[in-house]
């Protein structure tokens with residue numbers, strides 16, 4: 001018995017020693033290679049595997065961005081981006097007599113491709129085409145100065161048969177004063193944000209799909225870089241599938257079997273032609289996710305975000321389980337359902353206003 005205890009003590013000492021050595025080596029590498037951007041580059045040259053999945057998604061995404069322009073799709077990112085740019089141009093103060101000359105011709109090409117009848121049977125979103133049509137029509141009607149580039153684009157536009165009915169009211173820029181006030185008070189919104197807490201224990205009741213759809217409708221109203229909306233909500237709401245998907249990430253240990261429904265927010269790097277925009281999928285998806293959860297909350301449905309770290313074995317498992325393309329990145333998972341009133345919810349103290357807010361500070365984040 002004494003010998004056994006001695007052996008356990010030795011093993012614990014060895015573990016502590018190994019951990020200390022590991023931490024020491026780790027600290028040495030971080031202090032050395034983190035000290036300059038050049039050394040950082042050198043470090044990742046040898047440890048390239050760390051970001052390889054993301055790099056692959058970005059590179060293939062850029063490749064697919066150009067490939068996709070030739071394919072029949074439901075929505076058309078390059079058209080969305082350019083129509084957004086036109087709307088911004090039309091909203092400028094003062095508005096230039098002629099603008100968008102450098103991209104109006106390609107926009108008409110994108111529009112022509114999007115409206116062309118497809119052999120594959122894939123139907124494009126009619127609302128997207130109506131929006132594109134209305135904005136283009138407004139653009140051409142608002143440019144009264146003769147310009148060869150714009151005039152050529154106008155003729156090309158007019159020769160494209162209108163496939164989507166124009167909507168009433170038209171989907172074009174409008175004065176802010178016309179937007180109907182939602183009459184949500186600060187107190188109501190603040191109360192909703194305080195009501196939302198991460199809930200991990202749910203009743204076995206299914207969540208009606210109408211409530212899920214309502215929440216997603218609110219989610220897509222979130223701002224998105226160049227209005228691309230690069231994300232999708234993959235919903236799993238049968239007990240079998242919800243448990244299967246919920247059990248993949250580490251963060252649901254102990255409660256994955258209690259999750260009645262789960263959303264996997266997935267976004268596609270094929271929405272971007274430049275690596276400078278590689279962060280947009282995370283930002284856009286997160287802004288949308290918050291609206292999704294708040295909208296669920298207004299309908300009595302609680303939720304919990306589940307972390308999705310960039311960890312290769314889990315990435316591979318999720319990719320295989322959901323059938324994702326390499327360009328698609330899982331942003332986060334959100335477990336949701338009707339809360340079990342007996343289930344415990346952590347208090348989760350927030351930081352204080354003075355800690356997280358500053359005004360007019362120009363040296364934020366700089367070391368003293």
Ligand SMILES: Cc1cc2nc3c(=O)[nH]c(=O)nc-3n(C[C@H](O)[C@H](O)[C@H](O)COP(=O)(O)O)c2cc1C
Pocket residue numbers: 196197198199200249250251252304305306307308332346347348
């Ligand atoms: C990006 C992100 C990842 C999270 N990952 C997990 C997770 O894996 N498992 C979990 O139970 N909770 C997770 N949470 C929930 C947080 O623990 C929770 O939001 C935090 O403690 C604050 O509590 P509150 O949401 O109730 O305000 C995550 C939240 C965020 C925003």
